[in-house]
Amino acid sequence: MDTRNLFVSKSGEILQRWLEAFPNAKAARLDAVAASASHPDLLWLRLSADADIPARFGEIRRHWAESSVIVLAEVPSDDQAIACFSQGARGYCNCHAQPALLRNVAEVVSQGGLWVGESLLARLLRATSQALPASQPGAAWTQSLTERECQVARAIADGAANKEVARQLGITERTVKAHSGAIFQKLGVRDRLQLSLLIHRNPEH
Amino acid sequence: MDTRNLFVSKSGEILQRWLEAFPNAKAARLDAVAASASHPDLLWLRLSADADIPARFGEIRRHWAESSVIVLAEVPSDDQAIACFSQGARGYCNCHAQPALLRNVAEVVSQGGLWVGESLLARLLRATSQALPASQPGAAWTQSLTERECQVARAIADGAANKEVARQLGITERTVKAHSGAIFQKLGVRDRLQLSLLIHRNPEH
DNA sequence: CGTCATCCTGTACTTCGGTCCAATAGCGGC
DNA sequence: GCCGCTATTGGACCGAAGTACAGGATGACG
Secondary structure: OOOOEEEEEEOOOHHHHHHHOOOOOOEOOOHHHHHHOOOOOOEEEEEEOOOHHHHHHHHEEEHOOOOOOEEOOOOOHHHHHHHHHHHHOEEEOOOOOOOOHHHHHHHHHHHHOOEOOOHHHHHHHHHHOOOOOOOOOOOHHHHOHHHHHHEEEEEEEEHOOHHHHHHOOOOOHHHHHHHHHHHHHHOOOHHHHHHHHHHHHOOOO | OOOEEEEEEEOOOOHHHHHHHHHOOEEHHHHHHOOOOOOEEEEEEEEEOOHHHHHHHHHHHOOOOOOOOEEEEEEOHHHHHHHHHHHHOOOEOOOOOOHHHHHHHHHHHHHHOOEEOOHHHHHHHHHHOOOOOOOOOOOHHHOOOOHHHHHHHHHHOOOOOHHHHHHHOOHHHHHHHHHHHHHHHHHOOOOHHHHHHHHHHOOOO
16 A cells, blocks of 8 residues: 655664644655565655765665655754755755644645755755866766776767667677766766766866 | 736737636726726736837736736747846746636735746856847747747747747647747758757857 | 586566557647 | 647557576686
8 A cells, every 4th residue: 555655764763743744644764674665655754963874865765766755854954954955955954843843844745845955946046156167178977997998988988879889889789888887886876868968067178 | 806817918818728827817908907906816917029129018007006917928939038027027928828728827816926938047157157248139030930930940940849848838848849840941951950050150130 | 526607598487678560649830 | 610730538559678587707816
């Protein structure tokens, strides 16, 4: 049976105010996912201040790839919010937020919206207004890849399909996929389109 | 008598879908503010692509300092969104958005929240670590596409998957595919990766 | 010699992207 | 009123992309 709202935390605890907001909500511990076979529309992820964000979101993608993730921060901060949104979160708020606000967040995210804090938006807007230096020659993306991965990355960035990259480099399509998967993971991009954008924003000499 | 929702535009026009969302909404022209002495909770500001953002917001501050401003963009863009939020807007969406979405935006902003588009957030998150290239004079690719196709093309070029484009523009994934197919055919590209390369080689004003 | 990183490859699977068929509705021009 | 265009949407289908499992070969290094 599908659950609309699933509250996930280290202890599996569910706060009273969460139940006030969503009487039919369920709770789960992140490491006991096998016991919770539900597929919630909304996954509420309680995070402590020192949580390992990429690891948490990696686990969530493995088990609840379809769910929209809303972070409930024990100690809200813009840094943690940025990390969460960069990992695909769709909302970020205080874990002690009022039930009315939680319902509102749920409604917004269910409609495909994002719940972004005011101070976070202000911080992000400031970041765009500050002129950031252009990337240096030999930008960082090549430094985190092996030589062969760089070759595959360049070919993909130039618009080649996997079969074409395979032909160009004299390897099988399977090998191209293996390299591109490693490249995506190392550079923190989701697919070849975002890889191409990243590479063209950071040209190499 | 206070008006909860006031739609402000150059012509004072009010679209049918806005009335569907808010049957008791009022409309006003920006230059005829003296005739409209209402103090709306929410001020919906329709903006064209070439609107003078600081001037518009300056006028609004003079007459409706207490109102929360939600921008209805005729041609949504992250650049314009950034300018609006920097001027204090609390929401930014497409002026042809669905009534249900408009009501949702209203609810969020009334509760003190912000309505931020997904591509804008992605853009802002990237800006915290990368310099953004300045726009170049416009190129021909926009001339061969319809208005909606341009919006889809821009979203794709920015790295969005079909589902994300659908969320951003308030349409179904099926419609995104229909538009992107037409775009590929008109611009003579094979897929979204090559579309992105073409668009970034030919930036628009 | 054992370990590690790198490069290569396989099968298998799910999801995404893209295409082909179809349709309705609104709008503006003739 | 008709036509063409645009926008939107559906179902169905298939290939591509991406991921997960697995493994072998080679060279560098302690």
